[in-house]
Amino acid sequence: xxxxxxxxxxxxxxxxxxxxxxxxxxxxxxxxxxxxxxxxxxxxxxxxxxxxxxxxxxxxxxxxxxxxxxxxxxxxxxxxxxxxxxxxxxxxxxxxxxxxxxxxxxxxxxxxxxxxxxxxxxxxxxxxxxxxxxxxxxxxxxxxxxxxxxxxxxxxxxxxxxxxxxxxxxxxxxxxxxxxxxxxxxxxxxxxxxxxxxxxxxxxxxxxxxxxxxxxxxxxxxxxxxxxxxxxxxxxxxxxxxxxxxxxxxxxxxxxxxxxxxxxxxxxxxxxxxxxxxxxxxxxxxxxxxxxxxxxxxxxxxxxxxxxxxxxxxxxxxxxxxxxxxxxxxxxxxxxxxxxxxxxxxxxxxxxxxxxxxxxxxxxxxxxxxxxxxxxxxxxxxxxxxxxxxxxxxxxxxxxx
Ligand SMILES: Cc1ncc(COP(=O)(O)O)c(C=O)c1O
Numbered sequence: 001x002x003x004x005x006x007x008x009x010x011x012x013x014x015x016x017x018x019x020x021x022x023x024x025x026x027x028x029x030x031x032x033x034x035x036x037x038x039x040x041x042x043x044x045x046x047x048x049x050x051x052x053x054x055x056x057x058x059x060x061x062x063x064x065x066x067x068x069x070x071x072x073x074x075x076x077x078x079x080x081x082x083x084x085x086x087x088x089x090x091x092x093x094x095x096x097x098x099x100x101x102x103x104x105x106x107x108x109x110x111x112x113x114x115x116x117x118x119x120x121x122x123x124x125x126x127x128x129x130x131x132x133x134x135x136x137x138x139x140x141x142x143x144x145x146x147x148x149x150x151x152x153x154x155x156x157x158x159x160x161x162x163x164x165x166x167x168x169x170x171x172x173x174x175x176x177x178x179x180x181x182x183x184x185x186x187x188x189x190x191x192x193x194x195x196x197x198x199x200x201x202x203x204x205x206x207x208x209x210x211x212x213x214x215x216x217x218x219x220x221x222x223x224x225x226x227x228x229x230x231x232x233x234x235x236x237x238x239x240x241x242x243x244x245x246x247x248x249x250x251x252x253x254x255x256x257x258x259x260x261x262x263x264x265x266x267x268x269x270x271x272x273x274x275x276x277x278x279x280x281x282x283x284x285x286x287x288x289x290x291x292x293x294x295x296x297x298x299x300x301x302x303x304x305x306x307x308x309x310x311x312x313x314x315x316x317x318x319x320x321x322x323x324x325x326x327x328x329x330x331x332x333x334x335x336x337x338x339x340x341x342x343x344x345x346x347x348x349x350x351x352x353x354x355x356x357x358x359x360x361x362x363x364x365x366x367x368x369x370x371x372x373x374x375x376x377x378x379x380x381x382x383x384x385x386x387x388x389x390x391x392x393x394x395x396x397x398x399x400x401x
Contacts, residue, residue, distance in 0.1 A: 019369065024366070041362060051293050058282040060281070066278065067277055070280060077284055086099075090225070099253060101253045103276075105208070111267055116172055123173075124145050128181055130181070154324070180326050181330050185325035194224070207223065210242050213297075216298075308391065314400055319333075348368065349372070
């Protein structure tokens with residue numbers, strides 16, 4: 001019997017890169033399945049549970065049959081809760097119809113990028129970047145322009161570098177503050193310089209602030225939307241995922257001028273309709289309750305990041321500094337590239353991550369998908385004992401500094 005013809009797929013399929021870590025993730029899953037212990041230092045989600053009052057709200061929603069379609073952009077009470085939280089936490093004032101609830105922060109980002117980008121528009125993405133941005137830009141028919149940020153100052157986008165990458169096609173800047181993977185947190189004056197360039201050059205900003213609750217520096221988090229005249233050219237993206245240990249509930253949101261939100265609503269109405277009704281009630285409970293749990297998590301992460309950095313400084317050939325925000329450490333492993341480790345050549349961070357997994361059972365994320373192939377991303381959203389044991393195992397393989 002002849003093999004069935006393979007279908008011809010749409011052009012975009014070939015333009016989108018699959019997750020560079022999927023092979024590694026599959027290997028971790030296999031090891032866990034086979035009961036091989038793995039020290040997981042790559043996780044991109046909080047290790048603490050969704051709070052009880054949030055779970056209770058979801059259970060109550062099910063019990064009261066709150067299980068039907070809702071308004072596409074989210075129930076009014078959740079949108080109001082978002083408006084209130086943005087005002088209280090970030091000092092930015094929006095109306096309820098300037099907010100849209102989506103299926104996670106990732107979906108809100110996609111809606112925003114898809115809504116703002118026209119074919120051939122250039123989207124400036126500071127590097128290192130979260131893996132998804134360039135792919136979403138390409139999916140929107142626009143062109144990602146990667147803007148390299150050097151390690152000094154702390155991998156932050158500087159005004160001159162942004163300016164040097166502008167062209168007549170520049171449309172949008174994707175800013176991620178606090179940053180995944182570097183942990184960089186912009187100071188208000190640094191944002192003001194970037195804002196100045198955006199205003200001068202008629203650029204929009206998609207500001208991904210999903211880690212805003214987790215900063216460890218005196219200047220804390222500032223939203224670029226809170227700077228003069230920036231609210232009208234910013235789509236602020238946030239989510240309940242990281243702040244409240246709710247990654248699986250899939251609730252994110254965007255706040256932007258009404259015309260942008262209306263367009264995002266139209267897009268969403270034909271793609272997903274409303275996000276899950278039960279998860280919306282849960283998200284509302286998370287946003288309106290006292291925020292002590294978030295502060296407790298922040299303090300816990302603060303202690304862990306110090307412990308992780310101290311431990312990593314004892315490992316040979318790894319360079320890193322204390323991150324200012326989020327829950328990641330960005331490790332320069334270039335000293336290992338081109339060397340032989342455990343009988344295998346380390347060509348890049350992918351090889352190093354594979355060797356660490358095979359020979360030390362430590363799972364870390366190679367920087368390749370973030371635009372840096374000699375870096376590793378480690379997470380401190382894992383229990384401290386696991387973090388320290390994992391680094392100890394890395395030290396046993398890589399040697400002491
Ligand atoms: C920088 C950044 N933005 C957005 C997201 C997406 O969050 P969500 O799980 O709400 O889609 C993530 C998740 O890892 C992230 O790291």
